[in-house]
Amino acid sequence: MPINFADxxxxxxxxxxxxxxxxxxxxxxxxxxxxxxxxxxxxxxAATVPKLNRYGNMTPSVDRTAPQPVQRDPLW
Known part of the structure; x- marks a missing residue:
């Protein structure tokens, strides 16, 4: 059962x-x-495909997150 932060x-x-x-x-x-x-x-x-993710409790993923052009341009 959830508890309110105030309580x-x-x-x-x-x-x-x-x-x-x-x-x-x-x-x-x-x-x-x-x-x-x-x-x-x-x-x-995770045990079958260890190269995709080093954490055993997270689903392995090949997704890569890249900055959007509006975010990338000021940095690069």
């Missing part, structure tokens, strides 16, 4: 004072099947 300090105090921290931590263990599958596919693809 963050109150939330931290609340979870420190009771078992709410344990409940919140245990909720992290409940990844959905979709999230688990997506992570596994990303991990497999």
């Amino acid at each position: 963050f300090n109150l939330h931290v105090k609340r979870i420190q004072s009771n078992a709410e921290a344990t409940k919140e931590f245990l909720a992290l263990d409940n990844l959905t099947d979709t999230q688990t599958l997506e992570y596994k596919l990303t991990e497999d693809l």
Whole structure:
């Protein structure tokens, strides 16, 4: 459940004072099947094509980002 930034300090105090921290931590263990599958596919693809991306938790990509002409001209 999302926490408003303004309520963050109150939330931290609340979870420190009771078992709410344990409940919140245990909720992290409940990844959905979709999230688990997506992570596994990303991990497999990163291992299969390591030259495309050095990070194992990001989908490998051959995309290159280049500056637009309006951005490039003042720099070059």
